[in-house]
Amino acid sequence: DPPAEKHEYQAEVSRLMDLIVHSLYSNKEVFLRELISNASDALDKLRFLSVTEPGLLNAGVDLDIRVQTDKDNGSITITDTGIGMTRQELVDCLGTIAQSGTAKFAKALKDKDAGGDNNLIGQFGVGFYSAFLVSDKVVVTTKSPKSDKQFVWEAVANASSYLLREETDPEKMLPRGTRLTLHLKRDCKDFAHPERIQKLLKNYSQFVSFPIYTWQEKGFTKEVEVDEDPAEAKNDSEDGNVEKKKKTKKVVERYWDWELTNETQPLWVSFYPDVLLSLRNPKEVTTEDYNEFYKQTFNEYLEPLASSHFTTEGEVEFRSILYVAAINPSAKEDILNQKTKNIRLYVKRVFISDDFDGELFPRYLSFVRGVVDSNDLPLNVSREILQESRIVRIMRMRLVRKAFDMILGISKSENKEDYERFFENFGKNLKLGCIEDRENHKRIAPLLRFFSSQSEGEMISLDEYVEYMKPEQKDIYYIAADSLTSAKNTPFLEKLREKELEVLFLVDPIDEIAIQNLKTYQEKNFVDISKEDLDLGGKNEEKEKEIKQEFGQTCDWIKKRLGEKVASVQISSRLSTSPCVLVSGKFGWSANMERLMKAQSL
Ligand code: ADP
Ligand code: MG
Numbered sequence: 001d002p003p004a005e006k007h008e009y010q011a012e013v014s015r016l017m018d019l020i021v022h023s024l025y026s027n028k029e030v031f032l033r034e035l036i037s038n039a040s041d042a043l044d045k046l047r048f049l050s051v052t053e054p055g056l057l058n059a060g061v062d063l064d065i066r067v068q069t070d071k072d073n074g075s076i077t078i079t080d081t082g083i084g085m086t087r088q089e090l091v092d093c094l095g096t097i098a099q100s101g102t103a104k105f106a107k108a109l110k111d112k113d114a115g116g117d118n119n120l121i122g123q124f125g126v127g128f129y130s131a132f133l134v135s136d137k138v139v140v141t142t143k144s145p146k147s148d149k150q151f152v153w154e155a156v157a158n159a160s161s162y163l164l165r166e167e168t169d170p171e172k173m174l175p176r177g178t179r180l181t182l183h184l185k186r187d188c189k190d191f192a193h194p195e196r197i198q199k200l201l202k203n204y205s206q207f208v209s210f211p212i213y214t215w216q217e218k219g220f221t222k223e224v225e226v227d228e229d230p231a232e233a234k235n236d237s238e239d240g241n242v243e244k245k246k247k248t249k250k251v252v253e254r255y256w257d258w259e260l261t262n263e264t265q266p267l268w269v270s271f272y273p274d275v276l277l278s279l280r281n282p283k284e285v286t287t288e289d290y291n292e293f294y295k296q297t298f299n300e301y302l303e304p305l306a307s308s309h310f311t312t313e314g315e316v317e318f319r320s321i322l323y324v325a326a327i328n329p330s331a332k333e334d335i336l337n338q339k340t341k342n343i344r345l346y347v348k349r350v351f352i353s354d355d356f357d358g359e360l361f362p363r364y365l366s367f368v369r370g371v372v373d374s375n376d377l378p379l380n381v382s383r384e385i386l387q388e389s390r391i392v393r394i395m396r397m398r399l400v401r402k403a404f405d406m407i408l409g410i411s412k413s414e415n416k417e418d419y420e421r422f423f424e425n426f427g428k429n430l431k432l433g434c435i436e437d438r439e440n441h442k443r444i445a446p447l448l449r450f451f452s453s454q455s456e457g458e459m460i461s462l463d464e465y466v467e468y469m470k471p472e473q474k475d476i477y478y479i480a481a482d483s484l485t486s487a488k489n490t491p492f493l494e495k496l497r498e499k500e501l502e503v504l505f506l507v508d509p510i511d512e513i514a515i516q517n518l519k520t521y522q523e524k525n526f527v528d529i530s531k532e533d534l535d536l537g538g539k540n541e542e543k544e545k546e547i548k549q550e551f552g553q554t555c556d557w558i559k560k561r562l563g564e565k566v567a568s569v570q571i572s573s574r575l576s577t578s579p580c581v582l583v584s585g586k587f588g589w590s591a592n593m594e595r596l597m598k599a600q601s602l
Contacts, residue, residue: 004154004165010096014160017129021157024133028188031130032197033204035078035180037350038128039065040208042082042178046145049083056145061175065208066258068215069197074189076197080210081177084144087151087164094128094140094153095162131180132157134188141167142178150174157185201261204351213258223248285309294323297344298369302326305422308406316394322370322403324410327425342366343399346373359386360396361403364432367425368403404443411447411461423449423459431514438517445521450511451484453493453503462521468502475527478504480512480591491578492529495536503529530591532570532583547571 024030043063050056066079085093131138136157143150150173155162184191198214205212228247290307294300304323311319341354343361376391386392411419433444449459465476477496481487487505496503506512515526551571559569584591
């Protein structure tokens with residue numbers, strides 16, 4: 001055997017490994033995501049080069065990734081049939097931080113001269129060295145199509161050097177590509193369970209565009225003929241003659257085989273029309289495909305109400321499929337205080353996270369679920385990055401816009417019940433949006449629905465309200481109440497009824513706050529008809545003066561009697577049949593709001 005050569009790592013590599021191991025110790029499982037992503041990159045490179053050099057694809061060798069666990073020895077092997085590495089590439093790629101994504105990380109480390117900045121690590125793909133999060137020893141054997149020879153790179157954790165040699169063992173020869181063997185640390189042996197690895201892969205690497213197989217134990221039952229136990233047979237037979245009888249028995253036959261682990265690939269292929277099978281295109285994907293994908297991805301049993309599949313280009317490129325859930329996933333809980341895990345972010349088809357707490361997508365839209373894939377973000381993107389990143393801000397803006405388009409689509413659907421159902425489920429979320437998301441008022445407001453004094457039990461949109469406004473009417477009138485019945489019977493309505501002015505009934509506790517946040521719709525102010533300064537026009541100043549003189553003293557007398565209980569007593573022109581009404585001050589809370597505040601403080 002040619003002797004193994006000892007090579008020193010570039011100084012930064014040792015430091016980097018140290019840092020990775022120390023800052024990610026509680027997040028060890030990322031190693032799998034990183035190594036699968038490298039395998040996928042290597043396959044991508046091969047596929048790309050083979051377009052001009054078809055000879056690179058040796059016949060009969062598929063482009064795939066295989067992960068095998070060995071429980072007994074506590075090891076994992078990850079094999080890909082990608083581009084592999086030459087001897088020089090091994091030295092360059094796994095001994096230095098020259099070109100890899102981790103180079104940026106090392107540079108940033110240098111710039112900051114941070115000995116162990118935990119925030120930094122989140123900003124860059126930690127890459128190959130994450131293997132040492134879980135391994136005592138890593139062995140890489142690799143064969144590039146550019147070379148006849150196969151080489152082995154081998155290193156133990158916490159060392160400053162690695163070994164390099166040529167592979168000579170005929171049993172270990174690869175047709176092409178790379179095999180990593182991870183000898184797991186004592187406290188990481190769990191990862192060598194096939195079910196564990198399969199579960200991690202399903203979560204992290206579901207959408208890698210190459211098949212990933214895991215080595216799984218399987219079993220099937222078969223019936224075998226067995227001789228009956230002679231002792232038993234004797235007891236059974238009445239005449240006492242021992243007679244050999246045949247009996248069948250069910251036994252489970254166990255065996256091991258490769259199992260495809262990333263099953264959602266077909267849709268993914270369409271999701272990536274330019275990758276893999278460039279002939280397929282999103283138009284070929286049926287609604288059933290989308291629904292199935294949704295159900296699988298989000299563990300749902302109900303079909304979504306709507307879906308939207310799009311690609312954005314330009315400043316930031318990403319692909320996404322968004323859905324509107326059929327029922328509110330957070331119905332029973334406080335919409336704003338729960339983590340909904342509704343958006344799954346992938347970077348280059350590798351799952352990054354679904355735990356964003358509103359950075360990538362506003363929380364009030366938690367009923368919109370979807371997958372987003374970007375090539376422009378680092379693999380190990382952290383919460384901090386998400387908060388600061390311009391890319392994420394742009395993505396969020398576009399996603400929200402698409403989400404609203406999708407909801408608008410439902411509202412315009414011929415099947416009116418769809419939107420009724422939608423609003424019943426998610427109306428509250430939209431109203432929260434009025435409070436939380438000023439920027440999108442223009443998109444949210446047309447989606448709101450309210451009962452009104454003229455709508456006969458049906459809900460109307462603000463557009464419908466405006467359409468039926470009287471020619472001289474300037475404002476949109478509303479009254480907040482705790483029920484439809486009390487809204488209908490309020491004395492405040494009298495004058496408006498007489499004049500046939502429509503009034504919105506705000507009966508959901510959040511309605512009034514939402515409307516107050518909107519302030520206007522199509523440049524018309526929202527006006528609370530229970531406030532003291534309500535002006536319905538048509539004032540007659542002469543007459544008012546007369547009345548004031550006649551009843552001024554009566555007002556003073558009433559005020560004296562009521563004292564602190566009221567702020568003032570005034571003559572009003574807003575009633576037609578009721579003798580008096582209690583109104584709220586111009587700047588004070590409405591009666592409804594007061595009720596709300598009281599309820600909150602209980
Ligand atoms: P990055 O993936 O960001 O480049 P990594 O640390 O993950 O950084 O990997 C370093 C380099 O090692 C890669 O750029 C690639 O050249 C090489 N490499 C790693 N894994 C493989 C593999 N399975 N097949 C071929 N090359 C690989
Ligand atoms: Mg990598």
